[in-house]
Amino acid sequence: xxxxxxGGGTGGTILANNLARRLSAEIRxxxxxxxxxxxxxxHMYQPGLLYVAFGQMTPDQLYRDQASLLEASxxxxxxPVEQFLLDQKQVRTQSGKIHEYDILVIATxxxxxxxxxxxxxxxxxxxxxxxxxxxxxxxxxxxxxGKVAVVVGVPHKCPIAPxxxxxxxxxxxxxxxxxxxxxxxYHYPIGRIHTIENVAKWAKPEFDRMGIxxxxxxxxKEVDVKNKIVKSEEDTETHYDLLIAIPPHRGMEVIExxxxxxxxxxxxxxxxxxxNGHDNVYVLGDTTNLPVSKTGSAAHFEAEVVSENIxxxxxxxxxxxxxxxxxxxxxxxxxxxxTYAMFNYLNPPNLKPPxxxxxxxxxxxxxxxxxxxRGLL
Amino acid sequence: MSESKIIDARDTxxxxxxxxxxxxxxxxxxxxxxxxxxxxxGSGADVPEWVHKVGHEIVSNEKVEGVWHIKIRKAK
Numbered sequence: 469x470x471x472x473x474x475g476g477g478t479g480g481t482i483l484a485n486n487l488a489r490r491l492s493a494e495i496r497x498x499x500x501x502x503x504x505x506x507x508x509x510x511h512m513y514q515p516g517l518l519y520v521a522f523g524q525m526t527p528d529q530l531y532r533d534q535a536s537l538l539e540a541s542x543x544x545x546x547x548p549v550e551q552f553l554l555d556q557k558q559v560r561t562q563s564g565k566i567h568e569y570d571i572l573v574i575a576t577x578x579x580x581x582x583x584x585x586x587x588x589x590x591x592x593x594x595x596x597x598x599x600x601x602x603x604x605x606x607x608x609x610x611x612x613x614g615k616v617a618v619v620v621g622v623p624h625k626c627p628i629a630p631x632x633x634x635x636x637x638x639x640x641x642x643x644x645x646x647x648x649x650x651x652x653x654y655h656y657p658i659g660r661i662h663t664i665e666n667v668a669k670w671a672k673p674e675f676d677r678m679g680i681x682x683x684x685x686x687x688x689k690e691v692d693v694k695n696k697i698v699k700s701e702e703d704t705e706t707h708y709d710l711l712i713a714i715p716p717h718r719g720m721e722v723i724e725x726x727x728x729x730x731x732x733x734x735x736x737x738x739x740x741x742x743x744n745g746h747d748n749v750y751v752l753g754d755t756t757n758l759p760v761s762k763t764g765s766a767a768h769f770e771a772e773v774v775s776e777n778i779x780x781x782x783x784x785x786x787x788x789x790x791x792x793x794x795x796x797x798x799x800x801x802x803x804x805x806x807t808y809a810m811f812n813y814l815n816p817p818n819l820k821p822p823x824x825x826x827x828x829x830x831x832x833x834x835x836x837x838x839x840x841x842r843g844l845l
Numbered sequence: 846m847s848e849s850k851i852i853d854a855r856d857t858x859x860x861x862x863x864x865x866x867x868x869x870x871x872x873x874x875x876x877x878x879x880x881x882x883x884x885x886x887g888s889g890a891d892v893p894e895w896v897h898k899v900g901h902e903i904v905s906n907e908k909v910e911g912v913w914h915i916k917i918r919k920a921k
Binding site: 622623627657658659663664665685687701702716730731759760761762793795809811813814816817 | 853854856857858859860861862863864865867868871872887891894895898899
């Protein structure tokens with residue numbers, strides 16, 4: 469049995485490590501072969517980028533060598549897939565190599581596409597890449613006052629990030645003693661300030677307390693960089709001195725080029741996590757087209773389900789459980805308080821008041837991630 | 846008449862039905878009709894509010910056995 473994992477992010481890595489342990493006897497007996505193909509020899513802890521943007525972490529703290537995170541029995545190659553030949557149960561990589569499989573897991577993730585909004589690349593700061601997060605921090609340090617506008621593209625990874633960045637901006641300007649010289653305005657695509665109703669209900673009085681203005685039903689259409697104006701699809705506009713964007717995302721180009729899914733999102737069964745029409749192909753994390761948060765947390769819980777099911781298919785001939793839509797997201801409520809949102813397909817999150825211990829737990833998790841991604845936590 | 850594309854946003858809290866609709870509207874062509882399925886009680890009002898504000902068109906909006914079926918035509 470040949471299992472091929474394409475993608476070495478959170479979902480792919482947790483799944484591969486989990487499978488390597490569950491199937492250690494079968495791998496030793498050469499009945500199972502587990503291979504991972506990734507585009508990079510490095511693994512990035514992406515939630516750390518928000519801290520980089522506020523000078524609380526440096527980029528080098530976000531990386532580990534991918535090989536160091538993987539069980540020794542995983543056959544790991546830095547050789548990204550260029551062609552998916554699903555009918556032949558093969559993939560072709562950048563180096564020209566063909567990998568055959570019996571079970572394929574696609575966990576290639578997503579990418580930012582700020583260029584889809586005219587003016588956004590030139591006019592806005594963001595923190596979704598290492599370079600942009602460093603640039604945003606330098607810009608924040610130089611900022612002495614004025615109007616900060618935050619806009620949110622759709623779809624986007626880490627749905628909690630828009631409110632987190634507002635709380636962090638508030639605390640950052642306060643710590644520099646210039647909060648009274650800064651006005652902050654938040655713009656959100658739907659009719660309340662967060663897509664999760666309970667998060668919106670909790671965040672609204674926090675925004676009011678912090679003096680953060682907000683405009684809802686604002687989908688960013690274009691940025692007039694020269695005049696520093698951001699315009700919405702809904703025909704409204706906001707002037708800014710500093711614009712910060714949660715950029716829109718797409719799935720990876722290789723998914724679109726291979727016609728596996730519109731926008732780079734692969735049509736996926738929400739419970740089995742198999743690609744529609746392909747029972748031997750699983751899809752994880754951002755790569756799915758599911759109405760589930762694009763976060764490492766969703767990828768983590770999905771990876772646990774898929775690894776358990778693949779292992780049980782090999783051992784007893786049948787999968788054992790469904791994915792229930794579970795997501796757990798920390799919510800930084802500033803620089804020293806945090807809360808969390810835990811939910812699944814059927815049960816909404818019930819937010820607790822932010823606390824310092826929850827913030828410290830998040831700080832600890834920033835390190836514990838490396839244990840988590842090894843499939844140990 | 847072409848079939849409308851179904852967006853199954855039942856039983857989802859995040860990103861939620863309207864955010865799902867916005868994602869799919871960006872990918873659709875002008876003239877396409879999308880049908881949003883939602884179990885979010887607020888969708889019956891929230892979705893038309895956005896659709897009207899942005900200038901698209903509500904084709905139909907009905908609740909069948911606890912599920913909102915909202916058809917929207919992309920107008921621009």
